[in-house]
Amino acid sequence: MEDPLARLKNGTLKLYALESEFPPVEAVRVRRNYVEAESGADLAALGSFSIGIDRVVKRNIENMIGAVQIPVGVAGPIRVNGAHASGTYWLPLATTEGALVASANRGASAITRAGGAEVRITGEGMTRAPIFAARDIVHAAEIVDWARTHHAECAAAAERTTSRGRLLSVTPYIVGTNVFLRCAYDTKDAMGMNMATIATAEIANLVERETGARLIALSGNMCTDKKPAAINMIEGRGRSVVAGIRLTNEQIASILKTDARSLVEVNTRKNLIGSARAGSLGFNAHAANIVAALYLACGQDPAHVVEGSTCITTVEETEDGAYIAVTLPAVQVGTVGGGTGIDTQAACLSLLGVAGGGTPEGANARAFAEIVGAAVLAGELSLLGALAANHLARAHQQLGRG
Numbered sequence: 001m002e003d004p005l006a007r008l009k010n011g012t013l014k015l016y017a018l019e020s021e022f023p024p025v026e027a028v029r030v031r032r033n034y035v036e037a038e039s040g041a042d043l044a045a046l047g048s049f050s051i052g053i054d055r056v057v058k059r060n061i062e063n064m065i066g067a068v069q070i071p072v073g074v075a076g077p078i079r080v081n082g083a084h085a086s087g088t089y090w091l092p093l094a095t096t097e098g099a100l101v102a103s104a105n106r107g108a109s110a111i112t113r114a115g116g117a118e119v120r121i122t123g124e125g126m127t128r129a130p131i132f133a134a135r136d137i138v139h140a141a142e143i144v145d146w147a148r149t150h151h152a153e154c155a156a157a158a159e160r161t162t163s164r165g166r167l168l169s170v171t172p173y174i175v176g177t178n179v180f181l182r183c184a185y186d187t188k189d190a191m192g193m194n195m196a197t198i199a200t201a202e203i204a205n206l207v208e209r210e211t212g213a214r215l216i217a218l219s220g221n222m223c224t225d226k227k228p229a230a231i232n233m234i235e236g237r238g239r240s241v242v243a244g245i246r247l248t249n250e251q252i253a254s255i256l257k258t259d260a261r262s263l264v265e266v267n268t269r270k271n272l273i274g275s276a277r278a279g280s281l282g283f284n285a286h287a288a289n290i291v292a293a294l295y296l297a298c299g300q301d302p303a304h305v306v307e308g309s310t311c312i313t314t315v316e317e318t319e320d321g322a323y324i325a326v327t328l329p330a331v332q333v334g335t336v337g338g339g340t341g342i343d344t345q346a347a348c349l350s351l352l353g354v355a356g357g358g359t360p361e362g363a364n365a366r367a368f369a370e371i372v373g374a375a376v377l378a379g380e381l382s383l384l385g386a387l388a389a390n391h392l393a394r395a396h397q398q399l400g401r402g
């Protein structure tokens with residue numbers, strides 16, 4: 001057989017078709033060698049990895065040339081007193097930002113010493129919102145009426161595509177002749193974007209057939225996926241999570257090196273007023289840091305850090321300390337599907353005790369969402385403490401520049 005590099009070069013073999021002729025490991029090596037030859041870059045470092053790639057090249061990535069490795073640190077143990085996650089957990093955090101794991105570790109230690117983070121899920125529903133064109137606004141109103149009165153038919157159509165997903169609601173929105181139907185699903189242990197998209201395609205067919213609406217796009221951005229959006233903050237997306245902890249003055253002083261009043265002041269002036277003045281949708285210090293590190297370690301879709309960053313942190317003085325809480329309206333996590341089955345990511349989910357499908361279904365993803373809430377709380381505590389004590393620059397000088 002002719003040399004594959006020569007066939008790639010003369011166009012008789014497509015770069016993405018290598019797996020149809022070679023076993024995955026070989027296909028990846030040939031593709032990497034070809035890109036090296038074409039670009040002149042040395043990509044050898046991408047070729048050493050421990051993950052099995054037979055399934056990865058089928059369901060997680062196209063044109064694979066190797067893997068980048070992100071160091072994983074551990075913070076904890078952190079005590080979580082959730083409705084679904086209850087116990088102490090080691091948090092796997094994948095990051096290259098020095099001081100981040102130390103910070104989460106300090107927050108986890110404060111939480112555990114104070115008895116554990118209280119965590120609750122306050123809302124659920126992964127959304128997909130197709131956009132339809134109506135003939136005029138009277139037709140648009142008719143489409144909305146139809147959607148409001150035909151939930152059962154929509155659910156039946158959607159649920160034919162999934163054995164586990166359930167349609168929770170269809171919420172219509174009109175802009176002139178544009179009709180958006182925001183379909184929300186219980187996706188059990190899956191993050192659910194594939195599931196919701198495939199199910200919503202069936203609803204869209206039904207709506208077109210029954211109302212004469214014209215489907216413009218299966219995603220009309222009212223979902224809203226992977227963009228900062230007020231609708232997700234208000235209505236929630238995925239799972240909405242709230243976590244809180246009561247710290248004593250002694251704990252604040254010994255662990256965070258500050259006091260309750262300073263924590264309240266930094267939070268109010270920075271996280272609330274500063275964020276408002278900046279027009280930020282994130283009223284927090286660095287929720288995205290913890291969300292990103294946990295999501296990367298645990299095989300989540302990293303683009304969902306956008307929604308994970310829209311957290312509101314609140315701090316109130318109490319009689320003998322402070323009550324600190326984080327409210328995360330959109331935690332989109334799964335313990336099955338997506339990247340959760342890749343060996344290293346599955347190991348991190350196992351460390352949290354939430355790998356795979358839960359019993360009952362949904363239990364593992366709910367527990368994971370609560371752990372995310374507690375972990376974000378840990379990060380907020382530590383960074384607010386460092387800012388109140390004026391230790392931020394020192395910490396990053398010592399830990400981020402070594």
Ligand SMILES: CC(C)(COP(=O)([O-])OP(=O)([O-])OC[C@H]1O[C@@H](n2cnc3c(N)ncnc32)[C@H](O)[C@@H]1OP(=O)([O-])[O-])[C@@H](O)C(=O)NCCC(=O)NCCSC(=O)C[C@@](C)(O)CC(=O)[O-]
Pocket residue numbers: 097099100101102103104105106107109255256257285286289382383386391392395399
């Ligand atoms: C760095 C610390 C934790 C020091 O904190 P400290 O209180 O000065 O240090 P300590 O030696 O007294 O240690 C306290 C605890 O911290 C942990 N700890 C301490 N050192 C380590 C380490 N090497 N590895 C692991 N854990 C560590 C550990 O839990 C330890 O307790 P112990 O176990 O000793 O009883 C603190 O100053 C801190 O949290 N600083 C804040 C750093 C931070 O949160 N950075 C986040 C990234 S900043 C960013 O990206 C976002 C930003 C800032 O731009 C957002 C915005 O605009 O606000």
Ligand SMILES: NC(=O)C1=CN([C@@H]2O[C@H](COP(=O)(O)OP(=O)(O)OC[C@H]3O[C@@H](n4cnc5c(N)ncnc54)[C@H](OP(=O)(O)O)[C@@H]3O)[C@@H](O)[C@H]2O)C=CC1
Pocket residue numbers: 161162163164165187188189190191192193194195196197225301334336337338339356357358361362
């Ligand atoms: N399609 C899109 O528009 C988008 C896709 N994505 C990507 O979607 C992927 C995630 O989609 P997602 O739907 O979560 O995952 P997958 O499509 O990878 O897998 C989910 C499927 O796993 C099955 N399953 C098995 N056990 C369970 C269980 N206990 N609970 C729930 N489902 C179970 C379900 O099958 P069954 O339905 O038969 O019950 C479900 O549909 C990620 O790779 C992400 O990057 C991200 C954004 C947009």
